[in-house]
Structure formats: C-alpha cells, structure tokens
Amino acid sequence: MGNFTAKKVQSLIRDGAPGRYSDGSGLYLMIPKKGAPYWMHRYTLAGKRRELTLDKCANLSLAEAREQAGEARKGIRNGADPIEERKREKRVAIHTVKELFSDWHQDLEKRLKHPNIPKRIFEKEIAPSIGQLTLDSVSPMDVRAIVRKVASSGRPAIANDTLMYLKQLFNHAIKLGLLTYNPAAAFNVNDAGGIEKSRDRALTLDEIRHVFQVFRYNHDSFSRDNYLACALLLVLGVRKTELTEAQWSEFDLKKGRWELSGERSKTGTGIVIPLPPQAVGWLEELKIRACGSPYVFPSRRSSKRPHMGKDTLNRAIAKLFGKEPGKKPQPENRMGDMAEFTVHDMRRTCRSLLAAAGVPGHVAERCLNHKLKGGEGVYDRYDYFNERKEALTMVAELVEPAIKEAQETRLES
Incomplete structure (x- = not known):
C-alpha cells in the first residue's frame, strides 16, 4: 500500500x-x-x-x-x-485515409514549394469518397472510381495528378507499416487521364489579331483586366501567377522596371524584368483601374483571395471557345474554327516571337526567366537586362498593332 x-x-x-x-x-x-x-x-x-x-x-x-x-x-x-x-x-493513431493524409502532408510542407496543390486535390477529389474509410478497407475499386470520376469531368491532367497522389499517399502508409500493399499501385495514366501530350501551341500574329478582336467584342464576359493581362503575358513572357498576383510595390513604372522576388518566382530566384513602353502604358491604365488596391489585378468578386484567381483567365478564354465547366447548356463558340489555346500558350508565343525577332537563345531564355545551363548559367551582374529590354520591346512592337487594331475595331463598331 x-x-x-x-x-x-x-x-x-x-x-x-x-x-x-x-x-x-x-x-x-x-x-x-x-x-x-x-x-x-x-x-x-x-x-x-x-x-x-x-x-x-x-x-x-x-x-x-x-x-x-x-x-x-x-x-x-x-x-x-x-x-x-x-x-x-x-x-500509430492513424486509422483513416484523412488521418494518413494529415501525417503525410506534414512531410510535404517541409519539402515541397507548393504543398497546397496535393492538399487541394485530396480535399476536392479524394476525401469526399474515401476520407473517412479505414486504411485497410480502401480497395483498388475505390481508387478506380475516384480517378474515373475526375477523368469523366473533362480534367485529364487532374485525373493523372489524383492517381499520382493516391499512389504516394498509400506508399506513405506502407512506409509507416500501416499497410502491406498499395491499392493504387496497379493503375497507370491510361486508367486516369491518359498520356499528356507536351504542348507546343504558339499563336501567330494573325491569330493574335483575331483573338484580341474577339476579346474586345465580348467585353461583357471578357473584362478589360483580362484583356490587359493577356497583352502583358504576351509581351513579357512571365508565368500567369507571377503577373496576376503581382503587387504595385514591385513596379517602378517611371524607370520601366518590375522586380520579381525569388519568393514569387517559380525558379526561386528573383529577376528584374524590363518593361517596354507599351507595357508601361497598360500598367498605368491598370493602376487607375485598381482604385488604390495594392494588387495589380485585384479580385473583382467578394472572395478570400485579394487578387485575380488562378483559373480566371483560362476559364474566361475557354468560355469564348464555347466551354464552361459546370454549365448546361454550353455557351456559344465565339472564337470560330481556330485551335484552342490556354494562358500558358501566351508565354510560349512570346518565346516564339523572340525567336522570330532574331533574339539570341540565351537572351530569350532569360526573358522567360529560365535558368541557363552550363557555362551560360554564369552571366554578368546585369543579367542581360539591356539585351532583354531591347528584345521585349521588339516583341511589343510586333504585337502592339494587333492589340491596338482590336481596340480600334471595337471603337468603330
């Protein structure tokens, strides 16, 4: 006692x-x-x-x-x-798929730059079906049902990503000794979204003229912000979110400079982007339209995010091609019979226009903020700023008539 x-x-x-x-x-x-x-x-x-x-x-x-x-x-x-x-x-207090993901996501946060991507796919595509199931009750049939559902919604790339994350998630369970086999292991891309073709779509000058005319004719659904965003993406060759999430504090319009930090750049390395006069003019208009917002493209809807959404531009372009997810019936195709394109194709078009203008490859690659390999990766402390300014100005002069003509056509109609 x-x-x-x-x-x-x-x-x-x-x-x-x-x-x-x-x-x-x-x-x-x-x-x-x-x-x-x-x-x-x-x-x-x-x-x-x-x-x-x-x-x-x-x-x-x-x-x-x-x-x-x-x-x-x-x-x-x-x-x-x-x-x-x-x-x-x-x-070992991990019993459900949701608990397994929470444990796995802690690892992702340490090693991935964008751990919210797998989190978003899990919460939207996976959790509603199997989130509450115990690990040993998940079957290959459950996996197939999930990836088929995503693929049938017309999102093949997301279907492939969903399958990839399912495989990685259940591999994590095997590492922890919680499972002895992976219910997603036997599936491949052919069971999900299919093999994704590498895109090589670049718009011609005639297509650019047509596209911006369609943008202007349909200003009720394709806003002026969207119009100017596409013009800037075409001329500057930056990545979509680098532009749509930009803040005015990054810009010096008088000096024609945009300082993109390493935190916002996909490469993790900052770069100073030279702004051609045409781009400065479009940004000055956006400054007025921003009405004091710290963001170049402030959210025009009441949402949690303060800036333009990741899908806004692609959805707006797709709508003009007669495709609007979740809507029945589908809108009218206003683009005609031209091949479809995405926002990222604007960046590829910029690269094509740089080549057409005779810009040397290493300068064109730095214009797109690509890291140079080998000896070319060691460039001078100005990072070809003057050469890039000259190159982007040539691109702006090439596309400006098409963009301006679209504006004038709209005004005359």
Whole structure:
C-alpha cells in the first residue's frame, strides 16, 4: 500500500500548496503553481531519471493512478520505456485515409514549394469518397472510381495528378507499416487521364489579331483586366501567377522596371524584368483601374483571395471557345474554327516571337526567366537586362498593332 488515502489526496488538492507529494513506488501527486493537479510516475531506465505524466487528478482516481504506475513498472522491468511507448502509440493513431493524409502532408510542407496543390486535390477529389474509410478497407475499386470520376469531368491532367497522389499517399502508409500493399499501385495514366501530350501551341500574329478582336467584342464576359493581362503575358513572357498576383510595390513604372522576388518566382530566384513602353502604358491604365488596391489585378468578386484567381483567365478564354465547366447548356463558340489555346500558350508565343525577332537563345531564355545551363548559367551582374529590354520591346512592337487594331475595331463598331 502507498502513503496516500483518497481523503489525504483530496485534502492536499484542497490546500493547493504547490509541490510534489510521494505515494511511494515512484508515484507522485503533482500540484503545480498554475494549472490542475496531476499524477506523475518517476522511474530510472539505463541510468537516466525520467518522468511520465499519467493524467489529471480530476480524470484519474488514486486507485487508477496506482494501477497505471504498476503497469509502467512492469513494462520497465521488461526493458520498455513507457514514455517512448506512449510516443509510439501516438504515431500509430492513424486509422483513416484523412488521418494518413494529415501525417503525410506534414512531410510535404517541409519539402515541397507548393504543398497546397496535393492538399487541394485530396480535399476536392479524394476525401469526399474515401476520407473517412479505414486504411485497410480502401480497395483498388475505390481508387478506380475516384480517378474515373475526375477523368469523366473533362480534367485529364487532374485525373493523372489524383492517381499520382493516391499512389504516394498509400506508399506513405506502407512506409509507416500501416499497410502491406498499395491499392493504387496497379493503375497507370491510361486508367486516369491518359498520356499528356507536351504542348507546343504558339499563336501567330494573325491569330493574335483575331483573338484580341474577339476579346474586345465580348467585353461583357471578357473584362478589360483580362484583356490587359493577356497583352502583358504576351509581351513579357512571365508565368500567369507571377503577373496576376503581382503587387504595385514591385513596379517602378517611371524607370520601366518590375522586380520579381525569388519568393514569387517559380525558379526561386528573383529577376528584374524590363518593361517596354507599351507595357508601361497598360500598367498605368491598370493602376487607375485598381482604385488604390495594392494588387495589380485585384479580385473583382467578394472572395478570400485579394487578387485575380488562378483559373480566371483560362476559364474566361475557354468560355469564348464555347466551354464552361459546370454549365448546361454550353455557351456559344465565339472564337470560330481556330485551335484552342490556354494562358500558358501566351508565354510560349512570346518565346516564339523572340525567336522570330532574331533574339539570341540565351537572351530569350532569360526573358522567360529560365535558368541557363552550363557555362551560360554564369552571366554578368546585369543579367542581360539591356539585351532583354531591347528584345521585349521588339516583341511589343510586333504585337502592339494587333492589340491596338482590336481596340480600334471595337471603337468603330
């Protein structure tokens, strides 16, 4: 028997004098200066003194505390450390697919630049179907149903990504010893979105003229912000979100410079982008349209994000091709019989126009903020700024008539 009685414990708790009170055999009643009284078991293992918190006195009676301390002593005699055992129990407390993803996502946050991409796909495409299932109850049929559903919604690339993340997720479970096989392992891209073709779409000058005319004719659905964003993407060759999430603090319009930080650049390396006069003019108009917002393209809808959304431009362009996800019937195709293009094709078009203008390859690659390989990767401290300014100005002069003509056509109509 120990030193305590239930009455003695209640008396000590009621008095509230901070301290450590021994019941014997390593069990202590702990009364802290702040917080609730609790039970603690002290023990020595491999020459080291350790302390195992059992529970608050409000949740654990004297008899129960003695029982838990006895179990701990039994484990210690068998060479087990109760503190490490408790940690192990916490680690294996992964029962559902959702709990598995939470554990896996902690690893992704450490090693991925954009861990929110797999999180978004999990929450939207995977969790509604199998999030609450226990790991051992997920079957290959569940996996097939998920990827088929995504593929049938007309999003082959997302279907492939969904399958990829399912494979990685269940591989994580195998690493932890929670599963012995991966229910997604036998599937490949042919079961999801199919092999994705590498795109090489670049618009010709005639197509650019046609596209901007269509943009202007349909200004009710294709806003002026969208119009100017496409013009800037075409002339500057930057990535979509680098432009649509830009803030005015990055720009010096008087000097014609845009300082894109490494945090916002896909390469992780900052770059100063020279702005041709045409781009400066479009940005000055956007500054007025921003109405004091710190963002070049502020959100025009009441949403959580303060700037233009990631899908806004692509959805607006797709709508003009007669495609609007989630809508029945589909809108009229206003682009005619020209081949479809995406926002990223504007960047590819800029690269094509740079080549057409005779710009050297290494300068054109730096215009698109591509890292140069080998010896070319060691460039001077100006990073070809003047050469890039001259090159982008040539592109702006090539496309400006098409963009301006579209504006004038709209004004005349």
